[in-house]
Amino acid sequence: SAVISQKPSRDICQRGTSLTIQCQVDSQVTMMFWYRQQPGQSLTLIATANQGSEATYESGFVIDKFPISRPNLTFSTLTVSNMSPEDSSIYLCSVSITDEQYFGPGTRLTVT
Amino acid sequence: SQKIEQNSEALNIQEGKTATLTCNYTNYSPAYLQWYRQDPGRGPVFLLLIRENEKEKRKERLKVTFDTTLKQSLFHITASQPADSATYLCALARFNQAGTALIFGKGTTLSVSS
Numbered sequence: 001s002a003v004i005s006q007k008p009s010r011d012i013c014q015r016g017t018s019l020t021i022q023c024q025v026d027s028q029v030t031m032m033f034w035y036r037q038q039p040g041q042s043l044t045l046i047a048t049a050n051q052g053s054e055a056t057y058e059s060g061f062v063i064d065k066f067p068i069s070r071p072n073l074t075f076s077t078l079t080v081s082n083m084s085p086e087d088s089s090i091y092l093c094s095v096s097i098t099d100e101q102y103f104g105p106g107t108r109l110t111v112t
Numbered sequence: 113s114q115k116i117e118q119n120s121e122a123l124n125i126q127e128g129k130t131a132t133l134t135c136n137y138t139n140y141s142p143a144y145l146q147w148y149r150q151d152p153g154r155g156p157v158f159l160l161l162i163r164e165n166e167k168e169k170r171k172e173r174l175k176v177t178f179d180t181t182l183k184q185s186l187f188h189i190t191a192s193q194p195a196d197s198a199t200y201l202c203a204l205a206r207f208n209q210a211g212t213a214l215i216f217g218k219g220t221t222l223s224v225s226s
Contacts, residue, residue, distance in 0.1 A: 104155055
């Protein structure tokens, strides 16, 4: 298993600004994932981040809007850039260990 | 594109009964399927994984079936308890160039009353 922490747990931001979300894992993992969960909706994969390579983005998500860093095997960041109210959501990171995924507690973002 | 449907948004049952949740999928043949539990304000928690060559899997009071012909999985909680009240998510494994990612259904919110 894995224990994942995220910072911040929540934030309220003004439109046009950017927020960087941090994800820390208690063990070394190859693959990390970033998801978005909009109110009343399920999880939507934003991108897959492997250490040492560029993140792979899902359809509808682009690097300019959601740049991701993966500097080592236990840490990743997701930036939500030039925010608009439509970006209000919960952002979760997760890791995959032997086909099971473990999730962080999420970052609740509100854009005003 | 792949589509997952959990055909009940909400399910209300009495304590002690068996809860049965359904997950249907289209346009895909997943190597495995998973079920997660999500409580309000928290990330999903892994419950069970079932592979395409497995018909059924059990863990304590939980049972999952996987019918690749019907493209359907059923998730059962026997002897349900109020503490089982949560949202349950079905997820399919999808392989892409970056590795294996999960596609989630919208979830079924289960309420168990005492």
